[in-house]
Amino acid sequence: MTDYENLLTLLARAGVEFIVVGGVAASAHGSARVTEDLDVVYARSPGNIKRLVDALASTNPYQRGAPPGLPFKFDEETIAKGLNFTLTTDFGWLDLLGEITGGGGFEQLLPHSVKIPVFGIECWLLGLERLIQLKRAAGRPKDFEAIAELERIFEQESR
Amino acid sequence: MKSKSRPLEPDPVIEAYKKDVDVTLIVENLKLSVEERLRKLMRTQKFIEELRRATRETTRDRL
Numbered sequence: 001m002t003d004y005e006n007l008l009t010l011l012a013r014a015g016v017e018f019i020v021v022g023g024v025a026a027s028a029h030g031s032a033r034v035t036e037d038l039d040v041v042y043a044r045s046p047g048n049i050k051r052l053v054d055a056l057a058s059t060n061p062y063q064r065g066a067p068p069g070l071p072f073k074f075d076e077e078t079i080a081k082g083l084n085f086t087l088t089t090d091f092g093w094l095d096l097l098g099e100i101t102g103g104g105g106f107e108q109l110l111p112h113s114v115k116i117p118v119f120g121i122e123c124w125l126l127g128l129e130r131l132i133q134l135k136r137a138a139g140r141p142k143d144f145e146a147i148a149e150l151e152r153i154f155e156q157e158s159r
Numbered sequence: 160m161k162s163k164s165r166p167l168e169p170d171p172v173i174e175a176y177k178k179d180v181d182v183t184l185i186v187e188n189l190k191l192s193v194e195e196r197l198r199k200l201m202r203t204q205k206f207i208e209e210l211r212r213a214t215r216e217t218t219r220d221r222l
Contacts, residue, residue: 005197118194145176147176
């Protein structure tokens with residue numbers, strides 16, 4: 001199980017700039033679909049990358065699906081040289097995204113996000129309308145059911 | 160988290176999928192706070208993991 005409470009509070013209390021996107025964002029908006037990882041878009045500034053690395057260092061982050069023993073070092077250099085990382089941690093599966101298709105990075109998504117109080121902290125959540133737009137833009141058949149549900153939520157919320 | 164009421168441009172494919180969405184689940188979820196929704200998601204995940212574990216053990220025992 002991915003422990004959203006521990007992951008979100010760990011990142012927020014370390015001052016990491018991030019936005020919750022993907023399936024957990026959909027759940028936060030009211031989706032009944034189950035997701036198993038936490039997707040966050042993080043700001044790519046050197047200061048934020050340092051905060052991110054420091055915050056997660058104690059959770060044994062490792063590349064999900066990679067065989068044990070690979071020379072993966074979770075440090076500022078690795079994060080700065082890469083962009084998107086799918087990780088396992090002691091608190092479950094965490095996807096760190098520098099950008100998302102069609103949506104850009106943290107700065108581009110921030111105006112479309114809402115700040116939510118959750119688990120005793122506050123964090124940014126991608127807004128429902130933008131979430132729908134991005135899933136639509138991706139055009140993946142596997143997302144059709146999820147988009148339909150999100151649009152139903154949008155209709156309920158708009159009443 | 161009330162959304163703005165600007166209507167989304169309908170997509171015919173998505174409109175077809177919308178017919179099968181269980182709106183009663185959405186209505187119940189919207190009564191919860193964000194934190195309650197995420198706690199519910201974690202409980203569901205835990206339940207699924209337990210089912211998977213039990214299924215694995217049952218399947219293994221039969222082989």
